[in-house]
Amino acid sequence: MRTSDLPRAGGALLALGSLLPLAAAAELELRPYAEARAYYDSNVYSFSGRDEALARNGDDQLSDRVMRGLAGLQADYGFSRQSLGLTAEGRRLIYDHFSQLDHNEHLVALAYKGRYGEDVSSRLYASQERRMASFADRDTTALTLERERLGGGELGFAPGDDWRVELGARVRRLLSPLPGLPDFTLAENGATAGLRYVDGGPASFGLATEYLKGRFDGTPDQTRFDQYTAQLDARYEISGLTRMNGRLGYTRRNERNSARADVSTVTGSIGVQRNLSGVTSVELNAFRNVESYLVGAQSVIDTGVRAALNWQRSLVTVSTGVQWHRSDFQIEPRREDRITQAFFHVNLAPRRWLDVQPFVDYRNRSSNIASERYHGVVAGLGLRVQFGGAEVAR
Numbered sequence: 001m002r003t004s005d006l007p008r009a010g011g012a013l014l015a016l017g018s019l020l021p022l023a024a025a026a027e028l029e030l031r032p033y034a035e036a037r038a039y040y041d042s043n044v045y046s047f048s049g050r051d052e053a054l055a056r057n058g059d060d061q062l063s064d065r066v067m068r069g070l071a072g073l074q075a076d077y078g079f080s081r082q083s084l085g086l087t088a089e090g091r092r093l094i095y096d097h098f099s100q101l102d103h104n105e106h107l108v109a110l111a112y113k114g115r116y117g118e119d120v121s122s123r124l125y126a127s128q129e130r131r132m133a134s135f136a137d138r139d140t141t142a143l144t145l146e147r148e149r150l151g152g153g154e155l156g157f158a159p160g161d162d163w164r165v166e167l168g169a170r171v172r173r174l175l176s177p178l179p180g181l182p183d184f185t186l187a188e189n190g191a192t193a194g195l196r197y198v199d200g201g202p203a204s205f206g207l208a209t210e211y212l213k214g215r216f217d218g219t220p221d222q223t224r225f226d227q228y229t230a231q232l233d234a235r236y237e238i239s240g241l242t243r244m245n246g247r248l249g250y251t252r253r254n255e256r257n258s259a260r261a262d263v264s265t266v267t268g269s270i271g272v273q274r275n276l277s278g279v280t281s282v283e284l285n286a287f288r289n290v291e292s293y294l295v296g297a298q299s300v301i302d303t304g305v306r307a308a309l310n311w312q313r314s315l316v317t318v319s320t321g322v323q324w325h326r327s328d329f330q331i332e333p334r335r336e337d338r339i340t341q342a343f344f345h346v347n348l349a350p351r352r353w354l355d356v357q358p359f360v361d362y363r364n365r366s367s368n369i370a371s372e373r374y375h376g377v378v379a380g381l382g383l384r385v386q387f388g389g390a391e392v393a394r
Contacts, residue, residue, distance in 0.1 A: 026079035031388040037068040037357075039380020044098055046136040046365075046374045057141045065096040066380075072107075082114035093132070101143050105131045119158040126151040133176050136365070136374070137294070146176035152190075166194040166208075176294060183218035186294060194233065206233040208247060214292065224256040225299070227290065231268055246270035251290045253299055261330045263290055263299045283308040283321070299330040304339075317347040337367045357382035 042063045047053045054060040072089030091105040109127035116122075126149075133144040152170030159165060172188040190213070196206030212227040231249025236242075248268035255261050269287040276282060285306045293300040304325025311318045322342045329335040341363050348356040359382070364375035 029076045031074040031386055033386040034071045035382060035384040037380060037382035039066055039378055041066055041378050043374055043376030045141055048371055048373045064098050067094045085111040103132060103143060121156045124153040140179045144177055149173045162197055162199050164196045164198055168192040181218050185217040186292060188212060188214040202238055203236045208233045225253055227253040241275045243273045253290050263330055265301055279312055281310045293329055301328045315349050320344045335369050337365055340364045353385055353387055355384040
């Protein structure tokens with residue numbers, strides 16, 4: 001599927017939504033929303049220190065105060081056992097000191113979900129987002145706006161009482177200009193297939209496979225890669241109190257470029273969610289994946305763990321946690337990063353239509369390459385209002 005096909009996919013979703021409900025009652029739900037967020041960023045450019053800031057930016061200041069405003073609309077159109085969803089959002093970011101970074105962003109997303117009888121389900125989706133690229137791995141302090149387009153679909157069906165087949169396909173296009181490479185693009189096309197044994201009990205087991213074909217365009221060395229993954233899949237749930245899911249398998253990535261760097265490694269993930277009480281829950285996750293390192297147009301192996309604690313009452317939700325992961329870059333000279341992240345988020349809902357959201361995020365990256373080290377804190381307050389939710393009969 002080419003990038004130019006994504007608008008057609010969105011149009012197909014809309015056409016599908018207009019044809020299917022002709023013989024069924026339908027309901028339209030509209031939810032406009034807006035958000036204002038003011039926060040302090042202690043290290044806007046992800047510099048290793050004031051000396052690097054002065055050398056690269058001509059200014060030794062690291063921090064800034066940022067205002068972020070957004071307005072959007074969520075619309076859901078339900079008919080029979082199917083639904084169409086639309087999200088459209090515009091954003092504006094304003095920097096107090098680094099005013100050259102002021103910019104606009106947007107997001108548009110479409111999704112279709114459907115069930116056909118008791119054994120068949122499907123999902124289609126398409127989205128486009130325009131956003132500021134992260135400075136964490138860039139050798140420039142100039143504002144870069146990247147565009148990401150996603151599209152794909154999933155189909156699940158049960159050929160027998162105890163088996164379920166899950167198929168999927170996706171396409172991704174990320175245009176993210178780099179210094180001297182204004183047309184730099186990552187393109188990925190993927191397909192997944194899985195077979196799962198489900199007997200109605202608390203456990204299910206299966207096999208999941210994925211094929212991913214990608215390329216980095218707009219570079220002197222047109223890097224191509226083929227990635228194959230096969231994993232055993234297991235899920236377990238006890239009375240809604242404990243949920244476990246895990247995958248364990250193997251990934252091989254074949255690079256096709258002048259500096260060939262094939263990757264073969266064990267990959268997978270495991271996650272546990274446990275409700276400690278009616279208001280408190282914990283989450284524990286571990287993962288190992290092969291990803292695309294955008295700036296280097298190469299592969300990176302990410303290995304990490306995450307722990308989170310959630311506490312929720314009728315008007316207050318508190319989420320806090322920490323994540324650590326290591327990134328092993330498959331390039332020369334070898335680079336290894338260790339990243340520690342922590343967060344503390346609160347959501348207060350004094351009114352049904354109003355959320356008050358104080359938050360603190362911390363990030364620290366150590367590396368065997370001194371210039372890639374940095375740490376920073378982002379802390380602030382957000383106000384979100386959302387209206388609607390009433391169903392409009394059609």
